[in-house]
Structures are given as C-alpha cells and as structure tokens.
Amino acid sequence: MATVLVADDDPDVRDVVVFKLQQSGHEVLVAEDGGAALDLARSSRPDLAVLDVMMPRMTGLDVCRELRADRATAGIPVILLTARAQEGDIESGFAWGADDYLTKPFSPRELDSRVRAVLARSRR
Amino acid sequence: MPPPVGPVVDRGVLVGAVAGLVVVLLALAVALLTGRWWRRRTEARRARRLAPGRPLLVALAAGDGDDAVLDRLATLPRAQWRALEPVAVSMLGKLRGGARAAIVALLERRGTAVRALHDSRRRRPTVRARAAHLLGVVGGPGATARLVVLLADRDPDVRAVAARALGRLRDPLAAQPLVRCLTGPGRALPHHVVMPALARVGPPARSALVASADHPDPAVRARVAEALGLIGAVDAAPRLVRTLQEDPSAEVRLRAARALGRLGTPSAVDPLLAATAAHEPPALRATAAHASGAIGARRAVPVLAALVDDPQHWVAHTAAAALAAIGPEGVAALRDLAHAADRPGAAAHAREALGKAPGVAA
Amino acid sequence: MTVLDLVSVLVVAANWFVLAYFVALNTSYLGLIALAVREFRHHLRRRSWAELDDAYADPLTLGVSVVMPAYNEEATIVESVRAMLSLQHPRFEVVVVVDGSTDRTFEVMQRHFDLVEVPRVVPDDVPTRGVVRSVHAPRAAVPLVVVHTENGGKASANNVGINAARHPLVCMVDADCVLDPDALLALARPFADDPEHVVAAGGVVRAVNDSPVTAGRVAELRMPRRWLARVQVVEYLRAFLLGRSGWSAVGALVVISGAFGLFRRDTVVEVGGFDLDTLGEDAELVVRLHRHLRRERRRYRLVFLPEPVAWTEVPETVRVLGRQRRRWSRGLVQTLWRHRTMIGNPRYGAVGVLALPFYVLFELLAPVVEIGGLVALLLGLLLGAIDWTFAVLFFLVAVGYGVVLSLVALVVEEYSFHRYRGWRDLAAALGATVVENLGYRQVTAWWRLRGLADSLLRRRARWGQMTRKGFTATPHATGAGPVPDTGPVLGPTEVADAR
Numbered sequence: 001m002a003t004v005l006v007a008d009d010d011p012d013v014r015d016v017v018v019f020k021l022q023q024s025g026h027e028v029l030v031a032e033d034g035g036a037a038l039d040l041a042r043s044s045r046p047d048l049a050v051l052d053v054m055m056p057r058m059t060g061l062d063v064c065r066e067l068r069a070d071r072a073t074a075g076i077p078v079i080l081l082t083a084r085a086q087e088g089d090i091e092s093g094f095a096w097g098a099d100d101y102l103t104k105p106f107s108p109r110e111l112d113s114r115v116r117a118v119l120a121r122s123r124r
Numbered sequence: 125m126p127p128p129v130g131p132v133v134d135r136g137v138l139v140g141a142v143a144g145l146v147v148v149l150l151a152l153a154v155a156l157l158t159g160r161w162w163r164r165r166t167e168a169r170r171a172r173r174l175a176p177g178r179p180l181l182v183a184l185a186a187g188d189g190d191d192a193v194l195d196r197l198a199t200l201p202r203a204q205w206r207a208l209e210p211v212a213v214s215m216l217g218k219l220r221g222g223a224r225a226a227i228v229a230l231l232e233r234r235g236t237a238v239r240a241l242h243d244s245r246r247r248r249p250t251v252r253a254r255a256a257h258l259l260g261v262v263g264g265p266g267a268t269a270r271l272v273v274l275l276a277d278r279d280p281d282v283r284a285v286a287a288r289a290l291g292r293l294r295d296p297l298a299a300q301p302l303v304r305c306l307t308g309p310g311r312a313l314p315h316h317v318v319m320p321a322l323a324r325v326g327p328p329a330r331s332a333l334v335a336s337a338d339h340p341d342p343a344v345r346a347r348v349a350e351a352l353g354l355i356g357a358v359d360a361a362p363r364l365v366r367t368l369q370e371d372p373s374a375e376v377r378l379r380a381a382r383a384l385g386r387l388g389t390p391s392a393v394d395p396l397l398a399a400t401a402a403h404e405p406p407a408l409r410a411t412a413a414h415a416s417g418a419i420g421a422r423r424a425v426p427v428l429a430a431l432v433d434d435p436q437h438w439v440a441h442t443a444a445a446a447l448a449a450i451g452p453e454g455v456a457a458l459r460d461l462a463h464a465a466d467r468p469g470a471a472a473h474a475r476e477a478l479g480k481a482p483g484v485a486a
Numbered sequence: 487m488t489v490l491d492l493v494s495v496l497v498v499a500a501n502w503f504v505l506a507y508f509v510a511l512n513t514s515y516l517g518l519i520a521l522a523v524r525e526f527r528h529h530l531r532r533r534s535w536a537e538l539d540d541a542y543a544d545p546l547t548l549g550v551s552v553v554m555p556a557y558n559e560e561a562t563i564v565e566s567v568r569a570m571l572s573l574q575h576p577r578f579e580v581v582v583v584v585d586g587s588t589d590r591t592f593e594v595m596q597r598h599f600d601l602v603e604v605p606r607v608v609p610d611d612v613p614t615r616g617v618v619r620s621v622h623a624p625r626a627a628v629p630l631v632v633v634h635t636e637n638g639g640k641a642s643a644n645n646v647g648i649n650a651a652r653h654p655l656v657c658m659v660d661a662d663c664v665l666d667p668d669a670l671l672a673l674a675r676p677f678a679d680d681p682e683h684v685v686a687a688g689g690v691v692r693a694v695n696d697s698p699v700t701a702g703r704v705a706e707l708r709m710p711r712r713w714l715a716r717v718q719v720v721e722y723l724r725a726f727l728l729g730r731s732g733w734s735a736v737g738a739l740v741v742i743s744g745a746f747g748l749f750r751r752d753t754v755v756e757v758g759g760f761d762l763d764t765l766g767e768d769a770e771l772v773v774r775l776h777r778h779l780r781r782e783r784r785r786y787r788l789v790f791l792p793e794p795v796a797w798t799e800v801p802e803t804v805r806v807l808g809r810q811r812r813r814w815s816r817g818l819v820q821t822l823w824r825h826r827t828m829i830g831n832p833r834y835g836a837v838g839v840l841a842l843p844f845y846v847l848f849e850l851l852a853p854v855v856e857i858g859g860l861v862a863l864l865l866g867l868l869l870g871a872i873d874w875t876f877a878v879l880f881f882l883v884a885v886g887y888g889v890v891l892s893l894v895a896l897v898v899e900e901y902s903f904h905r906y907r908g909w910r911d912l913a914a915a916l917g918a919t920v921v922e923n924l925g926y927r928q929v930t931a932w933w934r935l936r937g938l939a940d941s942l943l944r945r946r947a948r949w950g951q952m953t954r955k956g957f958t959a960t961p962h963a964t965g966a967g968p969v970p971d972t973g974p975v976l977g978p979t980e981v982a983d984a985r
Contacts, residue, residue: 012215016223019186033700034572056667056703059572065626083542096626107221108186138879145886152893153916159900160912217539250531257537281532284679288537316678320544354545437609475605
C-alpha cells in the first residue's frame with residue numbers, strides 16, 4: 001500500500017496504469033501534464049512517481065530534476081515511462097536521479113512489479 | 125445630366141448580382157450551421173457509445189486477460205463495439221505482454237482480423253488502407269500474404285501502409301517482397317517507408333539484397349547498401365567494402381561507408397580511413413570518419429586526429445566527434461589537440477568534442 | 487461634351503474597372519480554395535493512418551534542429567523553450583539564438599536551464615551580422631543549445647541558428663508560437679516520404695488570442711474577444727490556410743512563414759540562407775529557393791501542410807497591426823522587386839507564371855485599387871455621375887463577394903479540421919466575415935498603401951529590433967553540411983554528427 005503519482009498525457013496509457021496500480025492496492029494520484037505532476041508531488045508527497053517522459057510543458061525529465069532539486073521531494077523515487085527508445089533519454093534520466101525506467105509499448109504487469117521493487121528498495 | 129453609361133441595364137445586373145450573393149450567403153450560413161450541429165451530434169453519440177465499453181477495455185488491458193471482462197466486451201452491442209474498436213486498436217500499439225495478448229484475443233473474438241482481410245479487397249482506398257493498418261497491428265493467419273499483395277496496390281497510400289504493416293509483423297516471408305519494392309521497377313514506394321520495415325524484418329532480407337548489389341542503377345545500389353547496414357547483415361561487410369572502394373558513384377560509396385559504420389565490422393576500418401583522403405568528396409570523407417569512429421578501432425586514431433585540422437568544417441567536426449566515440453585513446457588524442465596552440469581550428473573542434481565525450485571534463 | 491462629362495465617364499469607367507478587379511481577385515481566390523479543398527481531402531484521408539510515431543522506430547528519421555531566435559523575451563522564453571523541448575520527435579535539438587537582447591533573456595535561461603559555456607565551433611555556412619559571443623548548453627543532457635550573439639536582426643539570428651544547427655533539417659519557429667504537440671513529426675513527414683525532392687515544408691499559422699493555453703498547448707480553442715483579432719482569425723484562415731494550400735497544390739508555394747517552416751539545411755546553405763536586408767525574409771528565401779532550384783533544373787518540391795498548426799497571438803491594437811501591415815507590404819515589394827525577372831517568366835514554372843503575377847496583381851496592387859475604388863465611388867457621387875442606389879448596389883456587390891469568400895473559408899474549416907467547437911464561436915466568426923470585408927479590409931488597404939509608398943520613396947526601414955552593425959560575413963558554400971548517419975538516399979550530400 002502506497003501513494004503513487006501517475007503522470008501521462010495519453011489517456012489510454014494513464015487509465016491502464018492507474019487501474020493496474022489501484023488493483024494492486026495503491027492509492028493513485030493522477031496528473032495530465034508535467035506541471036500538474038510537479039504541483040501534486042509537492043503538495044501531497046507521494047511514495048513514488050511514475051512519469052511519462054514526453055509530456056507537454058514539462059517533460060518527465062524536467063519534473064524528475066525539479067523533484068531532486070528540492071530537499072522536501074528529493075527522496076521520492078521516480079520511474080520513467082518513455083516512448084523514445086533513445087539511450088540519451090535513459091542516460092539523462094538516470095543522471096537526474098530516476099530510479100528505473102520502462103519503454104513503451106509497456107506491460108502493465110511489468111510496471112506493477114517494478115513499482116513494487118522500487119518501493120521495497122526505497123523503504124529499506 | 126444623364127449618366128453616360130446605360131443606367132437601367134447596369135442596375136439590373138447589379139441587383140441580380142446582389143440577389144445572387146444573398147442567396148449564396150444564406151446557403152453558406154446554413155451549411156455552416158448544419159455542419160456544426162451534425163458534428164456535435166455525432167461526437168456526443170460516439171461519446172455515449174464509448175462510455176460503457178471503455179472502462180471494460182482498460183480493465184482488460186490492466187488485468188491481463190480477465191475472462192469475465194473479455195466475455196462482456198465480446199458481447200457488447202455492435203454500435204458500441206464500433207465506437208470502441210479504434211480505441212482497442214490504438215491501445216494495442218501502446219501495450220506489450222499479457223495486456224496485448226488480451227486485446228488481441230478480444231479483437232479475434234470480434235472478428236476484426238477477418239473483417240480486415242475482407243476489407244483489404246474493397247474498392248475504396250481509404251477502406252483498404254485502414255484494413256492494411258489493422259492487419260499489421262493484429263496479425264493473424266494470412267495477414268502477411270495479404271499485405272504483400274497490397275504492396276502492389278494501385279493507391280500509393282495503401283502501398284505505404286502495407287509496407288509499414290509488414291515491418292510491424294516482422295515476418296521473414298515479407299523480406300523478399302520488401303526488397304523487391306526497393307530494387308524492382310514496380311510501383312514506387314518511398315524507400316524511407318520500406319527501409320524501416322526491412323530493418324525490422326532483419327537478416328532474412330540479406331540474400332535478396334545482395335542479389336541486387338550490382339544493379340545498373342546507382343540509386344538502387346545506394347538503397348541496397350543502406351539496407352544491408354540497417355538489417356545488420358554482418359557477413360555482407362566484405363561486399364560493402366568492395367562497394368566503398370570501387371563503385372563509380374560517390375553517393376553509393378557514401379551509403380556503403382555508412383552501412384559499414386552501422387555494422388561495426390573491424391575489417392572495414394582501413395578502407396574507411398582511405399575514404400577520408402583529401403581528394404574524396406567532403407560528404408564521403410565526413411561519413412567515413414563518422415563510421416570509423418562508430419566501429420571504435422584504435423587504429424583509426426592517428427588518421428582521425430590529422431583530420432581534425434581539416435579546412436572543411438564538417439570533416440573536422442565529424443573527425444573530432446569520431447575520436448570521442450572511440451574511447452580513451454581517442455579522448456587522449458583530443459586532449460593533445462585541444463592544447464595545440466599552433467592549430468587553433470583543430471583545438472576548437474577538439475574541445476567541442478571533449479565537452480560531449482561521456483565522463484570527460486573538458 | 488463638357489470637361490465635367492468627360493470626368494464623369496472616366497469615373498464611371500473607373501468604377502466598373504474596380505468592380506471587375508474585385509470579381510477577378512475573389513474568383514482567383516475561389517479557385518485557390520477549390521484546390522485547397524482537394525489537398526485537405528487527401529490530407530484528412532491520410533491522417534487516420536499517418537502513424538507518425540513510426541518515426542521513433544525508423545533508423546533513418548532525419549534529425550531536426552529547431553531554430554528559435556529570441557530578442558527581449560525574458561518574460562516568456564523559459565516557457566517557450568520548455569514547450570519546444572517537449573515536442574514529439576526522436577532526434578531533435580532546440581537552438582535558441584539570443585540576438586543581443588537588452589533585457590535579461592539570456593540570464594533567465596542561464597539560471598533556469600543551468601547553462602554552461604561550451605566550446606562549440608559554429609561554422610559560417612550562411613552569412614550573419616551578429617557576431618557570436620558564446621555558445622551555451624545545459625549541464626544535464628538536454629538537447630538545447632543557446633547561442634548568444636550581438637544584435638543583428640531577425641534574419642541574421644535565423645542564420646546564426648542555421649550555422650549552429652547540427653541536424654540535416656532546420657525548423658524555423660517564432661519564440662511566441664504555440665505548436666501542436668506532433669508538429670515536428672508531421673512537418674518532417676514529407677521529407678521521409680519523398681526524401682529526394684522535398685526541400686521545405688511549411689506549416690499553418692493561425693490566431694489564438696484569448697484561448698486558454700496550458701502546458702504549452704492550446705487547451706481549448708475559442709474565438710478572441712476583440713473584433714480586431716476575430717477578423718484576423720478569419721483572414722488567416724482564408725489567406726494562409728486556404729490560400730497557401732491552394733498554391734502548394736499547383737507547386738507554386740512562395741511563402742513559408744518564418745513562424746513555422748522546416749527546411750533542408752544543405753539547400754538553405756546552398757542559396758545563402760536568409761537575406762539580411764529584407765523585411766520579409768521568410769518569403770524572400772522561398773522565392774530564392776525556387777529560383778535557384780529551377781535554374782539548376784532540379785526536381786524539387788515545397789509542400790504546405792494544413793496541419794500541424796503554429797498558434798500565434800495576433801496584434802490587438804490598431805497601432806501594432808498598422809505597423810505590421812506596413813512592414814509586410816514593404817517586404818512584399820522588396821521580394822518582388824528583387825526577383826522581378828521571375829515574374830511572368832515561364833522558365834520558373836507555376837511560380838513565375840501564376841503565383842508571382844498573382845502577388846503583384848492581387849496583393850501588391852490591391853490596396854491601390856481598393857482605395858482608388860473608394861475615391862472613384864465618392865467622386866462619382868459628388869459629380870452626380872452615379873446615383874445613390876447605384877453606389878450602394880455597387881458597393882454591396884464588391885463587399886458581398888468578399889463575404890462569400892470568407893464564409894466559404896469558414897465552411898471549409900468546419901468540414902475539415904473543425905478546430906472551433908462552440909456555437910458562440912460560430913456567431914463571432916460569422917460576424918467577423920462581415921467586419922473583415924466592411925471596414926477592416928479598407929483600413930488595412932490604407933496601411934498597405936502607405937507601406938507601398940514607403941518603399942517607393944525608399945524610406946529606411948524601422949524594424950524594432952534591428953540596429954545595423956557594419957559586420958557582414960561573406961557567404962561561402964562548402965558543399966557539405968552536417969552529414970549525420972541518416973539521410974535521404976541520393977539526395978544532395980550531407981555530413982555526419984557523431985553524438
């Protein structure tokens with residue numbers, strides 16, 4: 001049981017992710033773009049954030065960086081969801097403190113187990 | 125004073141024109157209003173029809189194939205399914221694993237693929253193109269064979285959609301027909317459509333490509349060289365080296381150089397370095413420099429280091445970047461160049477490349 | 487027959503001439519719209535299976551350098567750059583050229599993106615006026631490059647961006663535009679579909695005043711509140727969306743807006759980039775491309791796409807709008823004068839025979855005829871050569887045809903892209919078609935006439951952000967551009983950038 005923030009601008013992906021995580025018993029916060037995601041993360045301090053890389057206004061990478069820059073949110077683990085199979089993105093994602101990433105097309109089950117793994121790691 | 129131009133006739137013409145304009149204006153306004161009304165109605169209807177099915181679809185995708193959900197989706201009324209099907213198809217492209225399998229199962233139960241096979245023979249190109257797209261996403265028996273036929277469709281859009289769909293299916297049986305699109309006379313298909321499809325199909329396309337490597341048309345030879353690199357045909361490297369060294373067309377040689385860089389065959393380094401010689405065309409020199417950097421052979425370092433001082437901006441730039449790509453020895457060479465006070469041009473390129481090299485502080 | 491009679495005859499004749507002119511102008515526009523409708527049908531048909539995402543899986547996707555000149559934009563620059571960085575495309579970089587701003591544009595960016603100076607060698611493939619002071623990039627791996635130059639004007643800043651660009655395609659955008667999220671993918675598509683021939687692709691610019699823009703996207707499109715802006719919505723729709731689509735259909739597209747256009751870098755370098763001394767540098771470049779490629783007898787295509795859209799705020803005050811139109815008018819004169827040998831010249835195909843003569847007749851001279859027509863009408867009334875009912879009827883025909891045209895444009899939009907949704911927007915748009923032809927048109931004609939007069943009197947251009955510096959680099963084509971490991975087969979050469 002944890003609070004997970006999900007940010008993706010694609011409603012299909014977002015709904016599937018939200019459904020899966022809720023099914024696994026998490027409480028889910030939803031954002032449709034990077035700016036909203038950052039606001040939500042700051043106001044309600046989720047235990048984990050699942051961020052799409054390509055979102056309007058602020059990309060997932062931007063959000064990740066902003067989270068890390070602030071002491072209060074620096075500890076929130078981040079899983080990036082990326083449609084670009086670009087090494088550069090993944091590299092810079094890790095450079096900015098992302099904990100894990102998944103490329104689209106994605107498997108909801110895999111996402112669920114990664115979420116569980118990252119949560120377990122961060123609680124240790 | 126009577127007006128000099130016949131006023132009665134003029135006025136008649138003008139009144140007629142004004143009346144005509146008013147009629148047209150009214151007609152246009154009506155068209156505008158009906159258009160908006162109709163669209164709002166259809167959109168509302170679609171939203172209504174989508175409402176019951178979509179949550180089920182999301183549950184199906186997230187639940188990895190819950191049979192009860194599948195049954196409910198499979199028995200949705202037809203009108204609702206028609207609104208939902210495009211959503212299901214677009215979700216298919218975003219999912220993998222069990223979630224994907226669940227949606228494929230649903231589409232199978234609703235007969236989507238069978239209908240697509242049927243639609244691919246219809247008269248309207250729009251219908252055929254949509255069907256080809258569906259076949260590529262859903263697959264199923266007979267999909268490849270049908271799509272190969274569509275590669276020769278009379279409508280260019282249908283041909284392109286079919287090629288992309290074949291790439292998506294990654295069926296080795298599609299290799300030969302796709303290569304034919306690249307090399308044969310047949311109906312034109314942009315090679316930027318064919319190449320990615322071929323790259324997805326991969327090595328099975330090799331023999332068909334090599335067979336066309338000596339085609340009289342340089343455009344075809346260039347495409348073949350490019351494609352050999354893309355499909356990862358490592359054993360075609362000697363053939364590409366020969367093309368790089370001997371082909372009369374500079375463009376074909378450039379493609380061969382690029383392909384060799386993609387393949388990463390170490391034996392290609394020396395021929396590539398030879399292609400960076402000053403008398404070669406600048407574009408070929410830069411491409412060859414890039415390719416030898418991509419292969420990453422230390423042997424290339426001295427030659428590339430000399431190129432960083434080249435008067436051609438892009439040759440020097442690419443050579444410096446290639447050195448950075450080679451690794452520690454290339455980086456060391458760049459460091460030396462960066463401090464070469466007597467060669468300011470080379471020093472600048474070297475510093476730029478060092479700034480981008482991973483893990484190096486400039 | 488007295489002198490007065492003679493004058494009367496002349497005045498009446500002038501009136502008929504003006505009417506004939508209007509009919510001809512609007513009828514040619516109707517023809518363009520018909521062509522555009524054909525294009526739209528094709529475009530819409532393809533849209534449903536365009537599979538733009540395939541660019542991500544395509545190893546040959548050409549990289550795009552988005553060039554964004556910025557001058558005194560401290561208030562909005564961070565938001566604009568962020569919006570650009572979140573565009574969808576597998577291989578692109580954003581090159582911001584800070585053109586010697588007098589405000590804190592550069593500093594704001596430096597702080598926000600954590601910029602550090604990088605040793606990037608900027609070639610002088612195309613001439614520039616603003617000397618490059620320094621090149622910066624974010625410490626983190628964000629595909630952003632900021633070039634800080636001395637002030638050299640918009641065209642020069644564009645050229646600096648082209649020089650600094652590291653991808654084979656360069657996209658010119660205005661910093662204050664809001665792009666559709668798939669804008670780059672869609673605009674780059676023609677280059678993938680027909681790599682041997684497409685040298686440039688233009689997108690549409692449309693007015694977005696008063697629509698809520700959130701997260702760098704237009705959240706909901708509404709008609710602007712002010713009539714001046716509403717009218718421009720209709721005007722942009724007719725002139726830019728439909729007019730340019732029509733020209734594109736006959737291979738005679740001569741304007742790709744500087745606010746949103748994608749070019750092959752090597753071809754732009756070949757013709758010497760943007761001209762530093764023209765006010766309408768975007769149109770001038772396109773005409774020059776036609777000229778060069780036609781002379782070289784190459785087969786080439788310039789395409790215009792009705793989608794994606796670059797949304798821009800149009801002027802809302804009479805003063806700003808007036809300045810803009812005067813400048814456009816002068817730019818048009820400069821471009822047409824410079825390339826006057828192409829006008830009517832069959833050697834330049836549809837551009838020479840159709841598009842340029844159209845621009846001379848119906849764009850350049852329109853304000854003269856329009857204002858002249860009004861004068862003739864008043865004169866006719868004064869002299870008693872025409873009576874009131876005649877004058878009113880006359881005016882109604884001239885204006886009415888214009889309204890029909892604007893309405894046709896609205897209808898086409900309604901049945902094709904239908905970006906507007908509400909009933910209230912529809913009412914506002916309907917009103918705008920009338921205001922556009924009755925009032926707006928006459929006022930803009932006056933500004934355009936003044937722009938024309940300025941050019942004829944060779945008054946010096948006053949272009950806000952341009953302070954002239956003596957430095958000019960000489961153009962020289964190297965025959966090679968950045969030749970990345972991707973590229974069209976058998977296109978003109980390009981060179982590689984190992985990233």
